[in-house]
Amino acid sequence: MARPTKAPEERRTTSLPPVRVTEAEMAIVHAQAQAARLSVSDFLRQRAVVGTVTPRPTAGSDRLLVELNRAGVNLNQIARHLNSGGSVPSDLGHVLHQLYTVLEKVGRSYGA
Numbered sequence: 001m002a003r004p005t006k007a008p009e010e011r012r013t014t015s016l017p018p019v020r021v022t023e024a025e026m027a028i029v030h031a032q033a034q035a036a037r038l039s040v041s042d043f044l045r046q047r048a049v050v051g052t053v054t055p056r057p058t059a060g061s062d063r064l065l066v067e068l069n070r071a072g073v074n075l076n077q078i079a080r081h082l083n084s085g086g087s088v089p090s091d092l093g094h095v096l097h098q099l100y101t102v103l104e105k106v107g108r109s110y111g112a
Helices: 022-034 041-049 060-085 092-109
Strands: none
Touching: 022 041, 041 060
């Protein structure tokens, strides 16, 4: 199956003028692009146009989001149960502590 043709306004037909950098600067650009999981062109385009770079998500981060969503759904079910007059589960404090610990680790790994 072939890739769909881009609309005329989406085609990249114009180029920027060449930019001269030192070897050290080029190494930094390559390292930052690699860390963002982007090509150097995509990395520089985002930096020039938007000012910030949004890294590509990894398969691991997709799985992480699915698991965090599951935990959030379970937490919402517990909240609904409690709000409807249900009794507090005996292990609720332990479960919330574990969830808090995991969220702290995830936040640290993403620089938050």
